Amino acid sequence: MAGECVPEGPNLKEMGEEELWELINDNRHRISLGVRPCILIPYLRQVKVLTEVDEDEILSCHNLTNRCMRTSYMLDLLRTQGRNGAIALLEGLMIHYPTLYTQVTGRKPSTEPSRFSGLIKYSELTEYLIRAVTGMQTELQEARNEAGKMGARCSFLESEVRQLMAQEEKSRHLQTENERLQRHLSSLQRDVTKLKDEKCDLYIRYTAAIEEKSAINGRLHDLNLQVYQLQTELQSIQMENEFHKQRSLRSVSPSRTPQLQEAHKDILQQDLAEAIDSQVELAEHLKNYREENERLLRDKQGLVDQTEALSLQVQQLSLDCKMHQQKSTVVQSQMKELQVERDQAYQSRDDTQAMIARILAEKDTLRSQLVELQEAVFIFQAKRSPRTQLQRSDVENIGWESPTSSSEESPLPVRRRLRRMDALNPMSLSSCYSESEDAVPTSVRSKGAEPPSPESLRRRQEVLYADSSLETAETDSLLDDFVCLSDGIEEEQKPRPSFSHGSNSVSLSRTSAPPFLVRTRPKAIRIIGRVLSVSLQCEALLSQLTVVGGNKSGVFVHQVTEGSAAHTVGISPGAQIVEVRYEQNSRALKMVLEDSTLEEATWALSQVTGFCHLSLRPRQNDYEALLQQLQNSKTSSGDSFYIRVNISLPADTSGALTVSCNDILHVTNTRPDDTEDLWHASRVHPCQLLDLQSGTVPNYYRAQRLLIQTIEDMSFQTKKGQKVGRVDAQSEQKAVRIVSTGRQGRNPLWVSVEEENTKSTESGPPSPSKSCVTLMPYTLVTPHFPPVCRPILLLPTILGRMLDKKLDSWQGFQLCEPDVLTSSEHAAHIQRSEILEEVEPGGNQCYTLQSVDKVMKKGLHCVLPLGLDCVRRLHRFGIFPIIIFIGLSARNARKLRSKLQRNGQTEEQLLACSKSEEPLLDKLPCLYHSVDPDSWCDQNSLLTSLRTYIWEEQRKIVWMEPDLW
Template identity: 35%
Template sequence: MADLCPTYCELTSLDEENLWEIMENHRFKIVRNVCPSRLTPYLRQAKVLDQLDEEEVLHSPKFTNNAMRVGYLLDVLKTRGKAGAIAFLESLKFHNPDIYTLITGQEPSVDSGSFHGLIDTSKLTECLAGAINSLQQELSQEKLRSRALQLHCHKLKEQLHKLGAQNKSLRDMEAEHNRMKREVSTQFHQVLKLKDEMYNLSMRYTSALQDKGLAITRCQSLQEELYLMKQELQRVQMTSSCERESRERFLKTSNNLELQEGEVNRLKEENEKLRSLTFSQAEKDILEQNLDEALDSKQELVDRIHSLRERAVTAEKQRKQYLEEKEQTLFQFQKIKVDFELYKEKMNALQSQVVELQKERDQAYSARDLAQTDISHSLTEKDSLRRKVFELTDEVCELRKQLQKVQAEPISETKENAGEPSKWGKQRLIRMHAINPQEDSDFSFVSSTEHWPDLRTASNQGLMGSFCSSSPVPPCKQSLYKRVTEDFQEDPISLSSSQEFLDKDFVISSGEKIDDIELDYEVVDMGVGLPGMESVPKVFPPSLCPPESVLVRRRPARRILSQVTTLAFQGDSLLDQISIIGGNHTGIFIHRVTTGSTADEMVLRSGTQIMMVDYDSKEITFKVILEDTTLEQAIGLLKRVDGFCCLSVKVNMEGYKKLVQDIENKVTTSGDSFYIRVNLAMEGKAGGELQVQCNDILHVTDTMYQGQSCWHAHRVNLYSMKDTDHGTIPNYSQAQQQLITLIQDMTQQSTVTRKSSGGQQKLVRIVSMDKTKANPLCSSFDGSQAEPSKLEDSPMVCFWAESCFTLVPYTLVKPYKPIKPRPVLFVPMVVGRILSEKLSLLKDFEKCPIEYLSQEEYEARRQRGDIIHEEEPSHHNYITYQAVESLMQKNIHCLLDIRLNCVQALHRTEIFPIIVHIPVTEKNAKKLKKALQRLGTTEEQILETVKCEEADLEKVPCLYTSLAPDCWSDVDSLGNCARLAITDEQKKFVWIEQSPR
């Protein structure tokens, strides 16, 4: 302690380094309690400080508080050496004796002989006289201000009476407003009752219509049956009439035949009489001649009779045919006549029903018009009431604004001197910065010693990039009023809370120059309050606090970060108004806002996180959540916004600051972070490109690297999941084009060159994608290929996937660290059976047991998803989830004899098997000849099986390991290689395909 409290002689005898060491030990107290403006005149007289130094210490804009000014003053004096330290201690004797005592341990004594070498006595006297004059001037000014305040206090008391009357009118208006709210509520409930009654009537009317419809349907069915009976009766009548006519025709033909037989008999008798007569020779000649003529004429008549008979037969046939046709025509006529009558009656019934439906429709239209008229009338009344509410609210806010201006007038005169100590020795109440509770104790002393103008400057700077702690700043006063009245209608609240809300938001929207819009304090009048307003706390900015009030904390000084707000505005060329940063890991944040733009007018600021964008236009329409989208997706999406849009945003300054800090510290370049499996081999041709192989796992950290359409990725260590070498890779659309080109090149090769040996490096992995379940990575953006017209038909996540190809160059994956031994699956299955017999002899491997299940047990297990593989369905033998899990619990690798299509069923139960692929060619198939013969399989059969199962490997949703064909020579060496591969795979992370979000 002797060193820390030396005498004055010892101080002058100390060297420069020890003297400044003593000063530095008390630097904390010095910078907190010393006022530099009081020390600089003495230091100038002591010639350790010139005028430029004094100006820089007292008036430099980079020093915003006393602590910084005193610290800079000490640094300047330190450059002056020992003389600067001694002069500073001498100045403390006059202006800060307690600090001088703290440093030296002595009471200050003013001895002109002890510092006459540094300053002349006349100059010292002049300095002291100047200091006294300045103090006297300050005292006179303080007295003048006190008198002015007293006069102004009398004026305020006179105005209090006027404000009391205004307050009474305000309360009357509020009572009227509440009454109107109650009337609106009752009318609204009456409207609801009327709606319920109308609904009941409509339900009853609908049920009556249904009953009527059923009756009409029954009547129609009975009418159809009646029509069918009538038609059948007419058909029977027509058949009987036809039979009667045919009977009459038969009787007529029989009578005609009897008449013809009588005529023939008469002719025969005449012939006999003629033969019995005798004639002379001349008569005989004449008779013979007549006979010959008669014979000739008879022959002619016979011929004519034959021809007539033929004609008669033909006519009879035609007559019969015509009769048949006539009967058919008559039958059809009767049938058509019956159908006509039937259809005529049906049309009459339908017309009657149409008439009834038209009447019912007219009644429904009239009822609808009546209901619409009632509704429009109620809406008109509601609008008029709402308009009155708006007008009254506007009047209330105007009156409160006048009240606040009146109360703010005396305080504004004393605002410029708020940082100086008052005459009662207490520090004035000032606005404190919103800091974390854990930082409150560490930095409270700095805030308490800062001057008020400096605090106001810092507060105004912070205000430009922030939101109101309770809600975003409204775009206009009408919007604020509408929001308040809607809250009143939806959830009536107490008078005090509604007034507090109006006070706070009105001060924000009225455009007054206040120092902070967050209003984290309430000012409660503890003196003579306004009548009837004792229960209503009045909200003021801290700079407008009345002297008779007490400042209390209304709520913790923290912004509400979880509140999501939807802003609708004209977003023409939205990315020209704002710039964004972030990604799928951190979210999308607004980084910069163009001054004077629509986004700036909507109070969008840096640190605002965009949660959702809703855009609707003639060309494109979408509504997308941006919380998990990549930066590339978000930029491509917001580029398409060119018109009226809705943005859902929230303030997330903590996440934004952390992201900006990480970018500035080069920890990362964006907010993207996801893992992919590469399905093709790519050579890094250009500088900075990453060379990758098929099935490599990459960690993508930036989807818009350096503003280009490429991704920045790191190769992942499969054992530790750490990022290793890094570089750029093509984005999704570019990689898809490379994959298509690579496949085309492979197909153009000859069959000989296309045959790949087992040890050849795999170039591609063919993975197709269902467009209805598009992968999120497919939304890579390429501005040259964009077709906005296709946005509306695309899947929700793949906004700009223009390509019709379903080939997937990158597959989204997620890591999983296995804890228990993983099951093992060999490909092909035939070789797997051989290896299972070998490995099951070891203690760490065991074949999966097969369970026998009845039909009922099988159905129950299948519904729960416990059935993994059906070994022999006809014998009810199955491999279940419980069997595999039991072996894993014993820390044993389960050897599975299942097909590759069962892997997805295992993944659904969170069991991820090790897939070991053993390439089988014609050469090494001979090495397994004896083992294959024991299984009853030939070399040709196993080669065909290998082709089918290797094709299924492309569809497996995870990585697999392959054994080199030349690393084994027989079954034993193959078993050793497989065991080593299984041990190695157990150490790795499992990379599972991630389902699209």
């Protein structure tokens, strides 16, 4: 009925070019909203108003971020075709969008769309429509089958996720119970300590009472002895008086007897009075002594009773102590069981994650096979049509030329050449892989403009020379910068693959110094010892001797060919190769091998031909110790360093290690079984320096080729690959981390190459340094172990400000407060780089390093209401914050709408902030934790998860990269 009411519009055959495009432009907004370019483009290609390059540009250009922009850009391209473009567009609308065609032209759609345009024959259009419908039905059936498989797989994975969540919940309950038991154990330990203190006090009191009792008994014995002496003296005095009395009676004459008797009587009365007085006094003393003795006996009985009570208390305390010890033993056994269960839960979680990663890798492999099969089917169908055969030959004439080396290794189909597109600028990958002589000299170890502190130099010396116990170290001044060997070393070995685009190319030549490991200047710390200089003439130095060792132990001469020039000059096994000097193409070159890996030393010695000078250091004991370790299989080489992986690498061969982006690996051998393109490495435990799964990984050069190939595949993938990628990008983790360096120094583990200025140089100023960017699949990292609670930084910034106050209310967390500084203090803090961020530009309130350090000294997590700029400033002072990026989606943002409105912000601002800050995280020299947007639904669930994430990140090792720019 609606079609019958539509009025007839103007005749399109009678309208001119300007009238047709004026009609289309009047309805441009409606067409942009309702038309999908991928549906109309096949028909527009059929009528030859759009080319294949135009199709790729419309569908693949990164500047066209949505469908409306792509449709509008398609209209602009059709406008350049004039009347034919307008007629073809209207016919395409009549075929695929009849309602929209009626709204635009005012006419009902015709059953013969080409009757007025003459652009395409009716028979060809019918054949095209049949093929399009058949292809769409086939794709629809395949999509339904794939959707059914994915739905079943999704259900299975959801059940596994629910099981894992249940296990996680159980683990969380066990963790809570463990914390409660620990608190109870701590309280019991405090009670036991208190009881022990009371027991010690009772022992002290008991000892004091025994000593006092002994003193009283001694005093009582002295008093009894004094009483006995007094009684003895009294008896002797009485006997003496009696003796004198009888003697006086015998010697007195009768005439004088009455007088003597009277005198004697007086004397006796006086003596009696004195004796009575003395006896009374003695009786008083004796009475006092007896009273004191009775009192001492009563005290003694009280002390005996108190001693018995104390002994009973001691026995009771001993029983209580034994009971607490038994309880403590039971609690500790339960804690060990909980730890075992927790480790089993973690192991099952890791196994599940590994299984999911393996399944995703298998799914990617199947997808790539499916794409190859579809391309084969399309090619087979195209061969059946001579017209398509001719078009394909034209496309091949203007297509991309695949590199020779890469086509030899893996025969991939030829990719079409893109035009008017800047998805990947090959000039950013300039010829730094082959020319590195004129790069700007920069220090590898320095992370800032300030010189290293003495403490930093001491730590470097301990790390670099821990195994050199018999040698002495001293600090040299910083030496001149190095130049690469790329201009002087001849082409050899197998060719390296190149990534070409027109006249510009990026090649990885084995003759040039490797882009990952060449250092711009030698070490600032050198070992001084017995160094022997040997000169010899040889055609190929590496054919006359073999080496063992690595960057950790040093590179030693292992075997010397008898009768060779090296054997004639006296080179013997056990000598460390410190330095090599030789001439090549009239240039005197020097290579320092003190801290090179085995792979690098082998490559460096293979470059030496002709007359050369070797600097050797005798270290027979260290060499024999290394051989003993190799024979006992305690180590596989003398190499040992840690790297961070910047690309996901599946296990392509048996014994290979599957790694993901941002994994930390411990490389222990750079030439396993004399293999040139593999390293032997182990995955590192996140919380301890322990090696877990071991296997082989591609070395730096092969990994760099894989990185470039991955970027190339991401840039030139097909339309279906783009659709699949958009679907899978939400569930899969990041595959590539773009890390580059703009300076000539790449890594301190590679040999340092210097050009000796002994030859006369040509006149004229030196050539200016060239800009160079090097993609790095691996970056060196060093471990750090923060001794205190690490600060917390939540991103994106807008959401972090909302959650900081919630974290401040938790126990063990405190929000960082700004300091009010005067102008002089502000200038001093800026000079020392201690200002992390200003509250307001130009204000006197600033977040300083001291405010963060003050909270950390309390043993609390400092919540940082700051941005990403503060991370590097904190790293400079040895503070490593926990960085948590919270992923957002439109659904999550809607849950936070009310809280955003209270702060005067919108959902669009929150999503834009998240989108702008997420790419900056890969530029940080440390790892961060990313929260999946599907793992939380509201603020409460997010806060619950954050506590677990912070606890896990606090236990982990902090891995730091060197400054690459």
